[in-house]
Amino acid sequence: MTNIYDYTHKMLTEYLLSIGEKKYRANQIFEWLYKKRVKNFEEMTNLSDNLINKLKEDFYFSKLELILKQESIDKTVKCLYKLEDGNLIEAVVMSHNYGYSICITSQVGCNMGCRFCASGLLKKQRNLTAGEMLSQVITTEENFGKRISHIVVMGIGEPFDNYENLMRFLDNANNHKGLEIGARHITVSTCGLANKIKEYADEKLQINLAISLHASNNEIRNEIMPINKKYPIEAIIEAIKYYMTKTNRRITIEYIMIKDLNDKVIHAKELAELLKGLNVYVNLIPYNEVLEAPYKRSSKENMSLFLKTLKENGINSTLRKEQGHDIDAACGQLRSQKMKGK
Numbered sequence: 001m002t003n004i005y006d007y008t009h010k011m012l013t014e015y016l017l018s019i020g021e022k023k024y025r026a027n028q029i030f031e032w033l034y035k036k037r038v039k040n041f042e043e044m045t046n047l048s049d050n051l052i053n054k055l056k057e058d059f060y061f062s063k064l065e066l067i068l069k070q071e072s073i074d075k076t077v078k079c080l081y082k083l084e085d086g087n088l089i090e091a092v093v094m095s096h097n098y099g100y101s102i103c104i105t106s107q108v109g110c111n112m113g114c115r116f117c118a119s120g121l122l123k124k125q126r127n128l129t130a131g132e133m134l135s136q137v138i139t140t141e142e143n144f145g146k147r148i149s150h151i152v153v154m155g156i157g158e159p160f161d162n163y164e165n166l167m168r169f170l171d172n173a174n175n176h177k178g179l180e181i182g183a184r185h186i187t188v189s190t191c192g193l194a195n196k197i198k199e200y201a202d203e204k205l206q207i208n209l210a211i212s213l214h215a216s217n218n219e220i221r222n223e224i225m226p227i228n229k230k231y232p233i234e235a236i237i238e239a240i241k242y243y244m245t246k247t248n249r250r251i252t253i254e255y256i257m258i259k260d261l262n263d264k265v266i267h268a269k270e271l272a273e274l275l276k277g278l279n280v281y282v283n284l285i286p287y288n289e290v291l292e293a294p295y296k297r298s299s300k301e302n303m304s305l306f307l308k309t310l311k312e313n314g315i316n317s318t319l320r321k322e323q324g325h326d327i328d329a330a331c332g333q334l335r336s337q338k339m340k341g342k
């Protein structure tokens with residue numbers, strides 16, 4: 001049995017052809033799943049009984065159970081969901097003047113081991129399937145009664161360490177027969193798996209890419225991101241250049257501001273030098289302190305000075321406005337607190 005949300009439109013079409021059905025049935029089924037949002041095959045009234053029975057034999061509808069919901073004063077809502085195998089994941093909904101965005105989880109746990117991050121403490125148990133990623137969007141829309149217009153794959157997990165499922169998810173999220181969320185309204189964030197950045201470039205998608213750089217040199221990056229030993233900054237820069245030639249699209253560079261580690265003017269200058277001439281935009285993020293890590297957030301003065309230095313050196317950048325600070329909204333915090341029995 002397969003979760004029906006794991007199948008892309010193309011996979012479903014191939015399946016239907018293989019059982020002697022017509023291609024257009026895939027459109028009908030997708031319409032029921034993603035537009036009318038039915039939760040069982042019996043309700044798909046324009047299909048034959050035969051086909052409904054066959055679908056019931058081969059597929060099921062996966063469910064996410066809402067365990068806990070936390071709302072912050074700025075209307076950021078964090079949802080803790082239970083998967084069918086009992087594993088817990090998080091999704092965060094943020095309210096903006098342009099609509100609602102959701103930050104979704106891509107893996108149960110994470111193996112990247114970034115020292116500042118609460119998610120990495122719990123090693124990867126498994127990848128999420130495409131359907132489990134889609135269900136976070138669908139179930140959350142249904143729980144809230146609101147349409148979500150933007151998706152960021154920035155929750156727990158390293159999306160490029162779950163590449164194939166991620167691609168299926170993106171396909172259904174973006175497909176006009178699926179969730180129909182515009183490619184430019186979707187962002188995938190990676191810790192910098194350079195080989196996968198190149199593979200992703202070859203897909204030539206219009207979906208946004210963000211890279212968690214967080215350091216201006218290998219010495220600092222090695223200290224906070226073990227993955228840097230495998231893919232050092234030079235490998236990431238090379239992958240960025242490759243991405244540019246393939247897609248002509250701008251990349252977002254994420255840079256968390258950690259006190260006394262990476263937040264000095266010399267780091268800003270070093271970063272500007274590194275990124276000079278690349279079509280990138282730097283998003284400075286105030287570090288969200290977590291109990292498990294020794295790092296502290298940079299001061300407001302240091303963050304502003306860093307931003308100013310980048311701009312003076314010709315780098316497009318902004319300082320991210322914070323949301324959900326009062327509700328453990330940093331990656332993986334709700335889940336890790338819950339698992340510790342808080």
Ligand code: SAH
Nearest residue numbers: 117154157158189190191212254287288330
């Ligand atoms: N694995 C992917 C996506 C998940 S993390 C990645 O590394 O990009 C999403 C973003 O949150 C990353 O930039 C990550 O470095 C950052 N992050 C993790 N913990 C954080 C914290 N405590 N405060 C601020 N940002 C954090």
